Amino acid sequence: MITSVINQKGGTGKTTTAVNLASALVQKKKKVLVIDLDPQGNLSYSLGINDFDHSISEALLQKKKISELIVEREGIDIVPTDQRLSKLEFGSKSKISEFMLRDALKKVRGYDFILIDCPPSLSSLTLNALSASHTVVIPIQLDVFSIQGLEQIMETIKEVKSSLNRKLKIAGILPVLVDGRKRLTTEIKDYVKQNFDVGLFKSEIRTNVKAAEAPSFGESVIKYAPASNSAKDYMKFCGEYLRVMKKIS
Ligand SMILES: Nc1ncnc2c1ncn2[C@@H]1O[C@H](COP(=O)(O)OP(=O)(O)OP(=O)(O)O)[C@@H](O)[C@H]1O
Ligand SMILES: [Mg+2]
Numbered sequence: 001m002i003t004s005v006i007n008q009k010g011g012t013g014k015t016t017t018a019v020n021l022a023s024a025l026v027q028k029k030k031k032v033l034v035i036d037l038d039p040q041g042n043l044s045y046s047l048g049i050n051d052f053d054h055s056i057s058e059a060l061l062q063k064k065k066i067s068e069l070i071v072e073r074e075g076i077d078i079v080p081t082d083q084r085l086s087k088l089e090f091g092s093k094s095k096i097s098e099f100m101l102r103d104a105l106k107k108v109r110g111y112d113f114i115l116i117d118c119p120p121s122l123s124s125l126t127l128n129a130l131s132a133s134h135t136v137v138i139p140i141q142l143d144v145f146s147i148q149g150l151e152q153i154m155e156t157i158k159e160v161k162s163s164l165n166r167k168l169k170i171a172g173i174l175p176v177l178v179d180g181r182k183r184l185t186t187e188i189k190d191y192v193k194q195n196f197d198v199g200l201f202k203s204e205i206r207t208n209v210k211a212a213e214a215p216s217f218g219e220s221v222i223k224y225a226p227a228s229n230s231a232k233d234y235m236k237f238c239g240e241y242l243r244v245m246k247k248i249s
Helices: 015-027 042-046 056-061 084-090 100-105 124-132 144-163 185-194 207-218 229-248
Strands: 003-004 032-036 071-073 076-079 113-117 135-141 170-177
Touching: 003 015, 003 056, 003 124, 015 032, 015 042, 015 076, 015 113, 015 135, 015 170, 015 207, 032 042, 042 076, 042 207, 056 084, 056 100, 084 124, 100 124, 124 144, 124 207, 135 144, 144 185, 170 229, 207 229
Parallel strands: 003 113, 003 135, 032 076, 032 113, 135 170
Antiparallel strands: 071 076
C-alpha cells in the first residue's frame, strides 16, 4: 500500500505526519519505506539524515534502483532527497513524466507500507506522488485558509483519478495542530463534513511542543517523547489509518 501525504499549503504537518505515521507503523511491526519527495529535505533532516549520496533524485533522474538509495533510521527505511529534485518540481511540465516515481517503485518489494512526503505544491512532483499512490492522507489545520486550499486539492485529486491514476483513493483528512479550546475548530470540522465528500479521521493531532522539538534531535516524536500528547495522538491515528487501509484494500 502506497500513501502520499499531501497538501499544497505549506506548514500543515505533512512531514511530521509522514515521519510519525512511519514510526508508529514500525512500532506495530510493519515494514515501512518513506520517500522524501520534497527538495526542502525536511523529512530527511527530521530523521537526522544529511547524506546526499542517497536521494530519490538519483532514482528519478539517473534511474538508480530505489533499493540502492535507502538509509535506515528508527527501523524505518528512508529514501532521502536533495536540491536536484527541485529541477523536477519547476521544470517544464510537458517534459516531465508523471509516472517516473510509479515506475521506480514498481520494482520495490517487501514493504507493508510506502509513505511519500510531498512538497507544498501541486507541481509535477506531487503529480508523480499521486500517480504512484493507492491512497492519500491530507493533514490540515482547521482554519479558514486551509479550507479554501482543500477545494484545490480535491480538484487535483479528481483530475488525477480521471487521467493518471483511476485507483487513487482518499484515506481521509487528518486535523493537525489542533487546539481543542477553539470553538472555530468544531465549526470548521462540521463545515468539512458537510461540504466535502471525504472522511475526516476521528483521530486528531494536538498542538504540542514536543512535536516541534523532535526534528532538531533527528528523531520522530514517538522516539523523542513517547509519553507526549503528540506521540499518543500519532499512535492512535496509526491504528485508525490501519483500519481504514484494511477497509479500502
Ligand atoms: N502537532 C504539532 N505540534 C506542534 N508543532 C507541530 C506539530 N506538527 C507540526 N509542527 C511543527 O509545525 C511546523 C510545520 O510542520 P511540518 O514541517 O510537518 O509541515 P509541512 O506541511 O511538512 O511543511 P512544508 O509544507 O514546508 O513541507 C514544523 O516546525 C513542525 O515541527
Ligand atoms: Mg514538509
